[in-house]
Amino acid sequence: MGKLNLRFISSDLVHYGLLLSLLLLSHYSFQPASSASRVKFLPGFEGPLPFVLETGYVGVGESEDVQTFYYFIQSDNNPKEDPLLLWLSGGPGCSSLSGFFLEIGFTYARTELAAQSSDTVLASQGHQFLRKWLIDHPNFLSNEVYIGGDSYSGIPLPAIVQEIAQGNEKGFQPRINLQGYILGNPFTTRREPNYAIPFAHGMALISDELYESLQKNCKGNYINVDPENILCYRDMESFNKLVSGIFEYNILEPWCEKDENQPPLRRSLIEKFPRKNFLKTDLKLLVVTCPTYTDFLSDYWTNDDNVRTALHIHKGSIGTWIKCHRDRRFKYDISSSVEYHANLSRKGYRSLIYSGDHDMVFPFLGTQEWMRSLNYSIVDDWRPWNSNGQVAGYTRTYSNQMTFATVKGAGHIAPTHKPKECFDMFSRWISKKAL
Template structure:
């Protein structure tokens, strides 16, 4: 048997190393390929989807011991010019509310048909006012445990605001590595409600990463926030809002002002007069839907109709009932029935065994609120020159526009375009003001919490103008 020379040994070693590297590359490539899939048909929608929908997972975590969580996303390519149109990363609030809620109830191209639930799979329809008309959007189930996202370890299951921030930042860079054709596109981070706390922090993390040379570089241009929590002062503005909207009497409002001195959130237990007024206030507004004061107040969850006076439209053998069709929450249940259907999960390429019951909003995720306000981050981002659009539905009592106006005013930036009307379809759609820090504030007339769900046509007009650098 012939002996191999040292040169032959070296050649063999190189070949083996090369083979191993090739196998590793092929393995990584196959894993990437398996991490996302194009969806052409969805159960409940008639025919092929008239837009590009991709679903997938991105693994995230801080350290190797914690790198065991999968963030699920829905990506919809712009229906106009995906090569040049901006890319949005969308975060729904909660924390714990699925991005599917933002997709089908707010700014995405699909919605549920408004029809009585008969036990079959709910039907989908097109939303003509989708923001994907002018942008590509990644709808992200975040934090881990939300929607179809899932943790792989007990440690990863323990979520917090700061972890949400780190994971969203990591997600976006990994997603762009896997979708390099979108690297040149302008990027905006967008969201609503509770996202008002983590979202500006995410924007700063991305910006700091860019400054520090973290790759890939992200073409970050700014951010959008709807009806956002910011400094956790919203409770102090609900009472002035209620008074201004004619929900409480002048006498009660004056008594609240006198006895509580403007602090309605953290009331001194010894302030008996304030506590008495606050209790009377809660009783006075108890029949009002805080998400939109003009909407009927409906059940948010399934309840037994025998125990409740409100009329249910559909009663099941289990004794559970759906809210009436005129309740907005009726569609929330259609969404849950749809997302928990096995055929739907298969179409969305949900990993088997990764998720039990899908919930539109899961408020029982282990979550630590370790970032309490985002105001300082708005200041930092303004100094860096990022654009921002802050909008509020003017009938939202949960996070009243008065609260949003107050924290924006506290930034003390000069006004470059003062308070004025903005229009949609020839009608006043709200009011707007622009500041020298490149921040635009807008109210959406008739909008609730959150605005696009109630005023989709107007919100698309607002977004389309702002994203293309036109005045509202």
């Protein structure tokens, strides 16, 4: 993958939601509460790992009843000066293997109460996690820090950044050298599904006539349509039928049977790739055949005892690993993160907001609208940005140091579709260069 000009931490605060009630930060210092181990070999990879990998747990929440699992990759460029990135993927309730490999997460709660979480709890404990981690890694205290994430992270992540900024202002120690944040295809206002309709029309998935009828009958509100609004309800049925064969997370990819809803699919894969031979199998054709099969592969890998031993997972801490743990107890108590973006803009923090332009779940149209609502002037107007001599997307920058970029041909998790292009985009931005 080449040399990375950063260090990468990923914890699973956002993914599992196994967090306690809101921690009130009443002290000006934090005490370390973590365990860390070096990982030199991983099942499925021949020979020693070609980079420094550390995994561990940081206790957060009241009585540290939430044990947050993280993995840390040290920069192979200049560890003393390269930025530190804490990456939190979305969900809520989804683990992080697309942030690192295809998202690996082993965070767990010690008590039933600790398993109850919310957006604001994630913000508070994300802040606590990072300060505690830095206490245990004091050689990184002077490095610039960025917080990054995608998808549902668009709700709690700006709140985490604000918690860290306010902690610095209150004199909490250690001080975090916070510089900014990064969000990909972010859920922000909870109105993003409304933009699936104009997105589908622009991509020629629905006709002009249906689009005009939807606008007229639904009046721009396509979420939780009132069944008594017969005309809107009928139009939405037509819309859903037309896009039923489209993979909404990336409309360019084939629609595939979802493993959790199609038991025969799982059985056929298990028969083809028995567990005892799994780590010795060439799986490239399986992944290419259907992108969602990667969920199946990650289940196999993370539930292998040898893998868990290599990663130093606390034995007995969790049962069967699944990519997305949907917890109905999770409280969605931040209705929109726009206010947090506005506050962080006033404080002068940099931000990069990017969107895969073929994502119909959180379309770029909605992202553009809330960014415009901040009412900052444009300092670098709409233009293409290139990767490998080709147009990789389009970008513009506002006077609040907020950069927006599209990733051409990418879907909901843009780096999984366009890794080279996204790496170029990120590398330039983190180095304070123009895209």
